[in-house]
Amino acid sequence: MRQRHPATAPSEHLVIVGNGMAGHRLVEALLARPERPARITVIGAETTPAYNRILLSPLLAGEMEREALTLRNAEWYAEQGIELVLGERVENIDRTARRLTTDAGRELDYDRLVLATGSNPARPPVPGLDLPGVHVFRDLGDADALARAAEQGGSAVVIGGGLLGLEAAEGLRKRGQGKRGMQVSLLQRDDRLMNRQLDLTAARLLENELRGRGLDIHTDAQLERLEAGADGQVCAAHLADGTRLAADCVVVAIGIVPNSALARSVGLDVNRGVVVDEWLTTSDPSIHALGECCEHHGNLYGLVEPIWRQVEVLADCLCGKPSTGYGEARYVDKPCATKLKVSGVSLYAFGPTDPEPGHEVLSYRDPQQGDYRRLLLRDGRLEGAVLYGDTASGPWYFEQALAGRDLAPCRPALLLGAADAQLLLDDALNESPQSPAKEAA
């Protein structure tokens, strides 16, 4: 395949737009490579240096201090010889002159540019969404605003029963505890929570657990509009079935949309995200994109695991090392597993949520322990798993699925978990005529 990225010269100036999780991880990866471009500048629209966005959920819940989110401070960037510009948004890129402009009027020339602009929260087309008191949950400012709202008490409505909505709802509820208390309702359009990851049984277990903690959960809920009170603030959410839920605060958490407006405005190929090839190169060979703003083979990103692999490929590429050296030479999409960060709830899932034709279903449930496991196999190979309660074997199941391993030899022990199943697999391997143990003997 044609390689579209010319090798960099060490004297090149690399500019990274976005000091979020992807942009920062790229800086760390470049610093580990002696061949990195001599000059690196990072421009971030947020006013704080990159932080661990994943931990916004425990921060909101009051389980973690703000300092624990810090990845590196501004001094660290300076010590590494990296120019860090914060609180400025790149507004324009002159691709011919290779010069960008920020909203503060700063102009900067680049040889190579990386777009790591992340994504924006998706917003449903519902009247009232722009009312004061309606929030999203994306950055430190959002987490602060939600924490203040929770501490004032009253009622909140969270729109969206996926990972983010659940973490926001539990965060608000926990944060309000011990203060004035916040009554939190959660609206899920589908018939179950986390409908992209869980089967109905696991979703119901999760729902019961969260209801038991005091969350008011509405599935099959169709939000119709938000209502303003006499003070102009949001005061209620109306559902299509006529339900009215009081809301001093509303959180919109229905998903994310790649932040690709800048790329689109300067004529780069953009579909839903900024289109990149397997070297994270856009339609302009001097411009790359990675993280939640990019789109590769029609796929978009919302978890860090694939983004970390993109970082390794792009770092090699920016150091003129397209093949080997520090990791995979080309970026390839791989399946991801999901975990929920709500303390006291353990779940782990990957693959299809419901059985498809040809799937064999193995399941196990221990209502007393609150454990549930459901595996989907095709021709003895694992294609999907949902684990609720004891999730310790989740990574092992995922590893077997990724390896496409034939699990027929350990089928009787498969639901018992990794240790028992692996024993049977090892026995089968030792008994196989081609096994190394047999050959050595």
Ligand SMILES: Cc1cc2nc3c(=O)[nH]c(=O)nc-3n(C[C@H](O)[C@H](O)[C@H](O)COP(=O)(O)OP(=O)(O)OC[C@H]3O[C@@H](n4cnc5c(N)ncnc54)[C@H](O)[C@@H]3O)c2cc1C
């Ligand atoms: C509350 C929460 C919990 C999460 N939990 C998990 C989890 O448990 N597991 C998991 O894998 N993932 C989780 N995620 C997702 C994970 O945080 C993202 O996948 C990751 O942050 C994406 O990195 P990114 O750099 O692409 O985007 P971001 O981290 O959003 O960074 C993009 C940065 O670019 C800046 N920017 C945008 N446009 C410009 C511009 N024009 N000029 C300059 N700067 C600009 C933005 O201000 C932002 O700082 C969670 C996300 C949230 C919000």
